[in-house]
Amino acid sequence: MADRITALLVECSVLVRCLYYQILTNLNFEVVSVQYAHEALELLQTDNDFDFIIIDAGRPDINGEVIMSLKDLAPHMKIIVSTFNIGLADGLLAAGADAFIIKPAQPEDIVDTLIELGIIG
Amino acid sequence: MLMICYSLYLIHNLVLLRYHLLDCYYIEKSNRMDYVNTRRQAASMRKCLFDQGYLDEQFYQLEDLQDDASPNFVEEVVTLFFRDSLRLMANIDQSLDKCAKDFNKLDVYMQQLKGSCTSIGASKMKTECTVFRDYCRDENIEGCMRSFQKLKREHSVLRQKLESYFQLLRQAGPIECATRPSK
Numbered sequence: 076m077a078d079r080i081t082a083l084l085v086e087c088s089v090l091v092r093c094l095y096y097q098i099l100t101n102l103n104f105e106v107v108s109v110q111y112a113h114e115a116l117e118l119l120q121t122d123n124d125f126d127f128i129i130i131d132a133g134r135p136d137i138n139g140e141v142i143m144s145l146k147d148l149a150p151h152m153k154i155i156v157s158t159f160n161i162g163l164a165d166g167l168l169a170a171g172a173d174a175f176i177i178k179p180a181q182p183e184d185i186v187d188t189l190i191e192l193g194i195i196g
Numbered sequence: 197m198l199m200i201c202y203s204l205y206l207i208h209n210l211v212l213l214r215y216h217l218l219d220c221y222y223i224e225k226s227n228r229m230d231y232v233n234t235r236r237q238a239a240s241m242r243k244c245l246f247d248q249g250y251l252d253e254q255f256y257q258l259e260d261l262q263d264d265a266s267p268n269f270v271e272e273v274v275t276l277f278f279r280d281s282l283r284l285m286a287n288i289d290q291s292l293d294k295c296a297k298d299f300n301k302l303d304v305y306m307q308q309l310k311g312s313c314t315s316i317g318a319s320k321m322k323t324e325c326t327v328f329r330d331y332c333r334d335e336n337i338e339g340c341m342r343s344f345q346k347l348k349r350e351h352s353v354l355r356q357k358l359e360s361y362f363q364l365l366r367q368a369g370p371i372e373c374a375t376r377p378s379k
Contacts, residue, residue, distance in 0.1 A: 090276045092313050097261045097269060133311070158203055160313050179315040 080194060083128040084108040085115045086157065091178060095129060095157075098182045112141045116148065120155075123149035126194050129176070132158035132167055139170030143186075146171050153192045200271045219275045234368040241361045250354050254317030267370065277316045278355055284309040285348065292341060302340065303332040 082104045086092040092108050099106045107125070109115050113136070115128065128145065130137060145154055156167045156175040164175035174188050189195045212244045255270075262269040288305045292300060310325035313316075324347040331339030 087317075088280065088308070088312065090273065090280050090315050093273055093276055094258075094261070094315055097266060101263065133307075144362060159307070159314070178311060179254060179257070182261075 079103060080117075080126045081104045081105045081107070081113060083118070083125040083152075084186055085110075085112060085130040086136055087131055091131070094162065095177055098180070098185060099129075102182065102186065112136045113191065116141070119145065119148040119152075124153065125149060125152050127153040127155055127189065127192065129155045129157050129193065130172075132156045132163040132175070133160070137167070141168055142167050142170040142172050153194060155188060155192075227333060231368055234364055238361060238364040238368060241357070241364060245357060245361065249319055250321075250357060252317045252319040254314065256317075271365075274316060274358055274362070278351075279313055279317070280312050281309060281321075281351060284312070285344075285351065288344060292337075292344065297337050297340075298355075299332045299335050299340075303329055306332065318354055321347060321354060325351055 077104065080097050080103075083193070084092060084095055086095060086105055086108065087110050092110070096106055096108055107118070109118065112130070112134070115130070119125075121146070128149075130141075130145075142154060145152070154167075154172040156164045156172045157178055157180060158164050158175060158195060159178045161175070161177065173192055176184050176188055186195070207227060246255075258270045258273055266272075284305055285333075288302060288309070291302050291305065302323060305329050306325050310322055310329070313322040316377055328343040328347065331343055
């Protein structure tokens with residue numbers, strides 16, 4: 076049986092986290108969700124086997140340094156920035172994030188992004 | 197004589213059984229009509245929420261995400277929204293009460309609230325959040341306060357309407373309860 080695609084979700088809003096979790100599990104992904112960037116970084120130090128991460132760009136603790144740290148800890152993991160404001164994504168994309176989605180992202184937005192990133196066929 | 201008595205006894209029981217079956221039929225029919233009426237009321241209430249601009253297409257997206265594994269997903273998300281929005285509105289209230297108005301902080305709180313409104317499709321609230329943020333940008337405290345009062349009213353109205361809607365849905369029960377069992 077093929078391994079399921081695994082996703083790490085970093086989102087401080089419990090509402091948006093719940094929405095994204097539902098979308099991702101409905102797409103049959105395995106999902107681990109955390110609230111803050113430091114939790115994701117701690118997790119990746121022991122388990123970096125995630126296919127992609129969706130990370131909330133709107134928090135002050137999410138910046139270019141965090142993106143670079145994520146890349147160091149999980150080089151193969153694609154980084155998708157989630158934001159209400161496209162402007163917030165620019166700096167994170169420049170720091171190495173692979174794509175962005177606009178909140179509240181719809182299932183088809185996420186699927187299209189994953190296809191563009193080569194995570195799903 | 198014995199046969200006659202026994203026959204009468206059988207006929208009596210058959211008549212009782214007939215009435216009992218008729219009772220069951222009419223009770224089930226009545227329950228089904230109650231279910232249909234309740235569902236119809238809920239559908240009408242839902243339509244009003246969209247027609248009157250309280251909800252937008254994002255709410256449809258929530259409904260699409262609901263499935264057998266998460267049969268109460270929409271209500272759960274809406275409950276989360278009202279909990280989250282009350283917290284944010286309390287923060288905004290506190291900030292507005294302070295003598296020194298921090299418009300940046302107010303804008304950050306309102307941006308978060310607007311995000312939550314967008315996530316569930318709370319259209320009128322989302323619009324008022326934008327108005328508030330415009331007043332923040334202009335550092336117009338009276339405008340902020342007026343807008344915030346309006347936002348609180350919209351929040352209260354939406355909450356009442358959605359609570360009534362979900363109550364009706366709970367009354368109606370899951371859709372499969374209404375179908376007759378197959379023979």
